[in-house]
Amino acid sequence: MSWWGQPTIDDEESLRYPPAHVQSRRPSGIRLSQNKPALEVTDLKTVFDTQDGVVHAVNGVSFTLNEGEFLGVVGESGSGKSVTMMSLLKLIPMPPGRIDSGTVFFGGQDLLTLELDELRKVRGGQIGFIFQDPMTSLNPVLTVGRQITESLELHTDQTRREADAAAEDLLKLVGIPDAGQRLKSYPHELSGGMRQRVMIAIALACSPKVIIADEPTTALDVTIQAQIIEIVKELRERTGTAVIWITHDLGVVAGLADRVLVMYGGQIVEEARVRDLYARPAHPYTQGLLKSLPRLDQKGAELQSIEGQPLSLYAPPTSCSFAPRCKFAFDRCSEEAPVLEEIAPDHKVACWWNTETEEPRHAS
Amino acid sequence: MLPDSAATTTAATAKGEVQPGQVLLSVQGLKKHFPIMKGVFRRQVGSVRAVDGVSFDIYRGETLGLVGESGSGKSTVGRVMLQLTPATEGTVTFDGHELTSLPASEVRELRPRMQMVFQDPHASLNPRMTVASIIGEPLKEHLSLSRSDRDLRIEELLSVVGLDPTHANRYPHEFSGGQRQRIGVARAIALNPDFIVCDEPIAALDVSIQAQVVNLLLKLQKDLDLTYLFISHDLSMVRHIADRVAVMYLGNIVELASVDDLFESPKHPYTQALRSAVPVPDPVVEASRVRVILEGDMPSPANPPSGCPFNTRCPIAEPRCSEEEPEWREITGGHWVACHFAE
Numbered sequence A: 001m002s003w004w005g006q007p008t009i010d011d012e013e014s015l016r017y018p019p020a021h022v023q024s025r026r027p028s029g030i031r032l033s034q035n036k037p038a039l040e041v042t043d044l045k046t047v048f049d050t051q052d053g054v055v056h057a058v059n060g061v062s063f064t065l066n067e068g069e070f071l072g073v074v075g076e077s078g079s080g081k082s083v084t085m086m087s088l089l090k091l092i093p094m095p096p097g098r099i100d101s102g103t104v105f106f107g108g109q110d111l112l113t114l115e116l117d118e119l120r121k122v123r124g125g126q127i128g129f130i131f132q133d134p135m136t137s138l139n140p141v142l143t144v145g146r147q148i149t150e151s152l153e154l155h156t157d158q159t160r161r162e163a164d165a166a167a168e169d170l171l172k173l174v175g176i177p178d179a180g181q182r183l184k185s186y187p188h189e190l191s192g193g194m195r196q197r198v199m200i201a202i203a204l205a206c207s208p209k210v211i212i213a214d215e216p217t218t219a220l221d222v223t224i225q226a227q228i229i230e231i232v233k234e235l236r237e238r239t240g241t242a243v244i245w246i247t248h249d250l251g252v253v254a255g256l257a258d259r260v261l262v263m264y265g266g267q268i269v270e271e272a273r274v275r276d277l278y279a280r281p282a283h284p285y286t287q288g289l290l291k292s293l294p295r296l297d298q299k300g301a302e303l304q305s306i307e308g309q310p311l312s313l314y315a316p317p318t319s320c321s322f323a324p325r326c327k328f329a330f331d332r333c334s335e336e337a338p339v340l341e342e343i344a345p346d347h348k349v350a351c352w353w354n355t356e357t358e359e360p361r362h363a364s
Numbered sequence B: 001m002l003p004d005s006a007a008t009t010t011a012a013t014a015k016g017e018v019q020p021g022q023v024l025l026s027v028q029g030l031k032k033h034f035p036i037m038k039g040v041f042r043r044q045v046g047s048v049r050a051v052d053g054v055s056f057d058i059y060r061g062e063t064l065g066l067v068g069e070s071g072s073g074k075s076t077v078g079r080v081m082l083q084l085t086p087a088t089e090g091t092v093t094f095d096g097h098e099l100t101s102l103p104a105s106e107v108r109e110l111r112p113r114m115q116m117v118f119q120d121p122h123a124s125l126n127p128r129m130t131v132a133s134i135i136g137e138p139l140k141e142h143l144s145l146s147r148s149d150r151d152l153r154i155e156e157l158l159s160v161v162g163l164d165p166t167h168a169n170r171y172p173h174e175f176s177g178g179q180r181q182r183i184g185v186a187r188a189i190a191l192n193p194d195f196i197v198c199d200e201p202i203a204a205l206d207v208s209i210q211a212q213v214v215n216l217l218l219k220l221q222k223d224l225d226l227t228y229l230f231i232s233h234d235l236s237m238v239r240h241i242a243d244r245v246a247v248m249y250l251g252n253i254v255e256l257a258s259v260d261d262l263f264e265s266p267k268h269p270y271t272q273a274l275r276s277a278v279p280v281p282d283p284v285v286e287a288s289r290v291r292v293i294l295e296g297d298m299p300s301p302a303n304p305p306s307g308c309p310f311n312t313r314c315p316i317a318e319p320r321c322s323e324e325e326p327e328w329r330e331i332t333g334g335h336w337v338a339c340h341f342a343e
């Protein structure tokens, strides 16, 4: 038996990826837009006490991840993407980190109120994590196989032998050749792409409801990135796992996500279904980002850069954090921080200016 | 702007229209092998064939993009071209001077004309030097300017790259990544070079800042009549900035063509896979794309396969491919490829 109770994959089959008889665990046709929340985050605030002062990394973030949904999270470095997602499972170092407010509802309970031993069961069990640099999150002195079986033994009631067989199946599933042999390898013996596939195998081991992937392909070459993305797409189709995929690559998000959150200065500044976001970006930052990107499929015009620098986060926002770089900024932007509000079905933006009608969104 | 450099004559031609003819740099049969040493006696047990026989020309005023995956040898090509590391075999001819056989002193005399901008704006600037001394260093070494002329030149350079000249006495850590990259560009153009190797100059920058630096490089190219080798793994940006593109794989250039030819009708199976792997920031386009997914990884350059370097991953490889190395040939005007079956 394999890790989800299907017959074990025989070798010839596994040469083909993905194995043909691996069945979807959910009936087809109920994908997406069923909008049953898997994870509900409300007003999350995380700060770091540093020598230079308090860093306000996450400033009141609220969002919902639906079951089976693929949620992309984009934003430049330092915008709070990683700290937001790590805070959900209290994976930030505390101290210096501190979660000042917020609730994270998952399976009927607020994760932020759980004791550490209960949280540990959720981490790597119902919620899997994939990090940017697999070297820092894989244990260098344990074989790949042992790292997978350890997780299975911790989170399921499989015996050691069942776990061993499941580990091999998992490596096959993520497209690692010679899976049986590779179980005995140590992380440093693998290439970057292989290590990232091992991370995915570990994240998948306990059939999580949610996988959070933090820039999982940023360090990889594009041909290897394409391999990983294909695997994740397939797996999601088959298992119905919801995925949060953090990246700064708007190309990757375009092909993968159902919905996208755009972060800037520790806040969500725009939230939309993927096609709406690219066709009708409403926030000046999102608009600027899309105009600053070259495209491989088109001979482009001049790139329009966003002038100015990303901001530092030493004060909680009392104005729009994008105002110093925004060409639409007006009085209100420096007086009051905009709040995320719905401007169309499933489309939210935090901006005082309506760039379409070219007037303020509200009379102030 | 830069008075002494504004004197340069021919303006760079518009993108994609560089006239073949005026070759500024010519690379022929270039190899760079690094020895692998082992044991107490440091015996050589093999070599890393980082660059394994590449030939190409760079025309005056153009940008040649050099793409390929990590470890394929891009930076090594750039470093050998500037003689920052000696070639193992082959020649590099810069404006009539064959560099690999020149004595070091004569290479040094040519140095002001060939410069480099590095990937990592943190590592490539000395943290204990002020911006003024970082930019002033090449001026001091190669020109005999008075102190006040040098300061003037530094201020001028800072404003050319879009930095505040009054910040000349600040240290690198006081600048953002994008600003640090501008400092690196200012240093590279300080001596009015003809040729600059830009080695992943935007890879460490945020998306919103990348366009700033790329636009600066394009503007300087026009104003100062510069020729670039633009090394990058960002194919979309190369499509935007380059006139011609060379694709490297495992120490070899496998295809070279004008930017439109290369991306619109790639001939080499590796270029085809590479193009298909790059995501496009458009959900509608992405939804209908069919990808060529390559299997496995690039082999180690310490142990390359026989025959065609791509044969271990090539979707259309045949027995011949592991026996016979494909010839580097021009299949249509200016479109070069190394594959037995390309046509």
Ligand SMILES: Nc1ncnc2c1ncn2[C@@H]1O[C@H](COP(=O)(O)OP(=O)(O)OP(=O)(O)O)[C@@H](O)[C@H]1O
Residues within 6 Å of the ligand: B034, B035, B048, B049, B050, B051, B068, B069, B070, B071, B072, B073, B074, B075, B076, B077, B233, B301
């Ligand atoms: N000084 C050195 N000694 C030994 N091997 C080296 C040295 N410099 C480079 N190499 C090897 O040569 C090969 C080509 O390296 P190079 O840095 O040119 O690749 P690259 O294409 O620039 O990669 P990246 O995209 O990662 O910058 C690699 O296998 C690298 O490990």
Ligand SMILES: Nc1ncnc2c1ncn2[C@@H]1O[C@H](COP(=O)(O)OP(=O)(O)O)[C@@H](O)[C@H]1O
Residues within 6 Å of the ligand: A048, A050, A055, A056, A057, A075, A076, A077, A078, A079, A080, A081, A082, A083, A084, A093, A096, A097, A313
């Ligand atoms: N351990 C830490 N100590 C202090 N500041 C931190 C720490 N981790 C993150 N930060 C700060 O929090 C902010 C958000 O960081 P992060 O979530 O990692 O950004 P992103 O993932 O979007 O690049 C940044 O300003 C960062 O410097």
Ligand code: SF4
Residues within 6 Å of the ligand: A283, A284, A285, A320, A321, A322, A323, A324, A326, A327, A328, A329, A330, A333, A338, A350, A351, A352, A353
């Ligand atoms: S709130 Fe004002 S400053 Fe902020 S993005 Fe909107 S228009 Fe620009």
Ligand code: SF4
Residues within 6 Å of the ligand: B268, B269, B270, B308, B309, B310, B311, B312, B314, B315, B316, B317, B318, B321, B326, B338, B339, B340, B341, B342
């Ligand atoms: S020569 Fe053979 S292996 Fe090499 S690219 Fe062409 S078909 Fe593929």
Ligand SMILES: [Mg+2]
Residues within 6 Å of the ligand: A081, A082, A083, A214
């Ligand atoms: Mg991060």
Ligand SMILES: [Mg+2]
Residues within 6 Å of the ligand: B074, B075, B076, B199
């Ligand atoms: Mg390099």
